[in-house]
Amino acid sequence: MNSIVTSIKSERLVIVGNGMVGHHCVEQLIERGVTGRCEVHLFGEERQRAYDRVHLSEYFGGRDADSLALCEADYYARHGVQAHLGVQVLQIDRARREVVTCEGRQPYDRLILATGSYPFVPPIAGAEGNSRLVYRTLDDLDAIRAAAQGARRGVVVGGGLLGLEAANALKSLGLEAHVVEFAPRLMPVQLDAEGGAALKARIEALGVGVHLSRATQEIVIGEEYAYRMNFQDGEFLETDLIVFSAGIRPQDALARAAGLELGARGGVAVDNDCRTSDPAIYAVGECAAWNGSVFGLVAPGYSMARTVAAQLAGEAHAPFTGADMSTKLKLLGVDVGSIGDAQGATPGSKSYRFIDEASASYRRLVVSPDGKTVIGAVLVGDNSYYDTLLQYAQNGIRLPAEPSGLILPVGEGAPALGADALPDTATICSCHNVSKGAVCCQVDAGVIDLGELKAATKAATGCGGCAALLKQVFEHELSARGVEVDKSLCEHFAHTRQALYGIVRVEGIRSFEELLARHGRGHVGCDICKPAVGSILASCWNQPITDPALIPLQDTNDTFMANMQKNGTYSIVPRIAGGEITPDKLIVLGEVAKKYDLYTKITGGQRIDLFGAQLHQLPDIWGELIAAGFETGHAYGKSLRTVKSCVGSTWCRYGVQDSVGMALFLENRYKGLRAPHKIKFAVSGCTRECAEAQSKDVGVIATDKGWNLYVAGNGGMRPRHAELLATDLDDETLVRYIDRFLMFYVRTADRLQRTSVWRESLEGGLDYLKEVIVADSLNLAAELEAQMQHVVDTYECEWANALKDEEKLKRFRTFVNDARPDPDIHFVKERGQRRPARASELHLIPVAEEVV
């Protein structure tokens, strides 16, 4: 007898389907040690190992199959899982407990079906080839890309979630996109009539055609385009390709043939343990029907996978009892959210609605018949309400006295749900089933780093929708435990930028190495502390940023004194102080742009940006610009950008001071100053404020008697009006106050803090600032002014400096051992200029095309 040689891996487990849920199942089995005991075989019909289908559309945005993959290539092998990719399971032989594939038979003791679903294509005469495309797999997307070649117009049949996503994909391939929907509104499952109307308005505004209540009867050969779709109502639409996105059907063919019980509307019927009618077979993900329902989202599939893995590991398991189908998405750049009973179908429920026709925004809040809790919501146009509403709905949190406040435009006092209001059971991440309690556990166990928290719990690593909430809860829990939310610059310096600035000045430190050796940790630094210290050194000592000791500290933009663009080329922004430029200089810009074929655009800062230069071209271009009298505009630096001006008293009938003259003076004075963040100025010639000075870090507005000085304004992400610091100043006092203000900011602000945020963090607020700047309460004024004067006196155009030095120019080589340009940079002509080719256009470009 040879019974002694029985393998320790006694049980054989087979998983059919290597999609998102099948993969999660394997991950869970590995984590729970099941793969050590069982022989695991994983069959996947697709060639690629499991990939992130949720982010499939990014395949058209430049991501490749490898970066979408859910694991490293050797993951399965490393954990002893035998993966059979590109192998379809053809049959389940339940009597012999074997699955049949083209490779032969594979016996199992237990079997997990994770076969997902397939796109439903309605039987329409004439739908074939490019008029019968679908949107589910990487191969599908390749087929769409191939069909789009040479096509002008594409139609998506189906106006649900996926249909709109497919329409976006067609748009990104450069096609004119249309959506044809059978129902009278878009996203009929998730939205109500008004929500659908708001979404339609937004999507049409993006140039996507929307055709509602249209049933396609047949597809025939078209006259102007390849195909013509004839609708039931006699209308028609022509197109070069058609993508069907008319719903999905559970892939239950194997189960059906094997005689397993099915759900009423398809899908393999499962119980709360995800077991099918054969106790040796489980089904998870989109192929499973629980209580008659199929769930078309990842989160429920993942929780089914966890339920099964726990059972196989012999652990206590949570039963699967249905799932929340709330979703939040960005479709064609439009926010759409749907929570719970979005249609208000619950008898007796009441709704609050907010409609803003001007911006096509719509929000609906559905509350329970007793008016105490949220049972559903619809959001179109702005998802910032989603997290709060979802928590109200999921946790039965009592509504505030005025529920409508939850969907009204967010003013200062809108009721946001604080992280502390959430119960411990509140789900933070539904993809990975992480509750607030689980986050608290990690914090109690000593986790103080968000990255570590994500690694430990996997929260925010699925669809990513919960990232903001996770961070909020995490930081709240940290401070609740008295853990100071770490303000260290990074792992190398346990100081704030402000403290480091003080150290550098007081100790006269001149290099990064010196500062690191005396006050930091390690030997190298990182991409956080190096640029921050580089900026401190530059504003303290004003060494040229082209100094070899500073080069390794700076971001590429500072290092090469140009702004890197998405394809690795650079933009060039010469200074045009105050926006004033002579016709001759304008001609030079045109000539240089033409010679190097640079995309040319007037910026929002009253100057001209030239895009698309390769690294090795920068010195030649700057040589020509400097010869014509230009100098660098520091568009790459955390430094003075522009001083915007209006024409002022010189030309304008209302102007009371020479605003252009003042703008030129200020721009030339402060150009080159290194600061914690960029600084913008503007000077207006009268209170009509055509230069928008009140939205700038430093704003100057002319009065009959002199100038009013405004500070700490901001455009950008969070606009803030500047505040009036002093009035009716003469030229000289104005400049002295600005010197003091800027230097005080440079000394005391945090890294990457604009003046607006810095000002808000100043204890004592505007009054304190007035005391320091105007009344000189700290007795610092003279020192601040002297320091500024030093910076002004040592100014040198960085590009002029670099061009003088052969050594420095050696860095501007695309390849140090070859003179060719980067062969992977491709451009496409658009509106008479060239722009970077999109990933989807690359196949259109002949390989031999000359790049420069």
Add this chain to the structure above:
Amino acid sequence: MSQPTAVRVESPSARAAHWRPLCSRRDLVANSGVVAWLDGEQVALFHLPDSETGEQVFAIANKDPKSGANVIGRGLLGQLKGDLVIASPLYKQHFRLADGGCLEYPEQRLKVWPVRLNGDAVEVGIE
């Protein structure tokens, strides 16, 4: 810094079938990167003249998988939790110089080459 000429500095994993001279040591930039052309491949070379373990050179693929642009050689060099890393200049993800692994997207990995300084020459190992 002195300019040693006969010194040989090898990266930790410097074992290779053939050594191919790519460029001169003077082409390197201290504590920063440059890019060299290697038969159709783009190799980013980083030079640390005096790191904790002495002089070191690394060779890593120049293409950033996230943007598809050839920009890794223009990233910032740093050290995170002990690993020497390079931060991509466009979206700031970090790649370990030793093995090309990405800290933020573990499924991404850049090719790395064995590399050494042989006198004045920077040499990479090829199969």
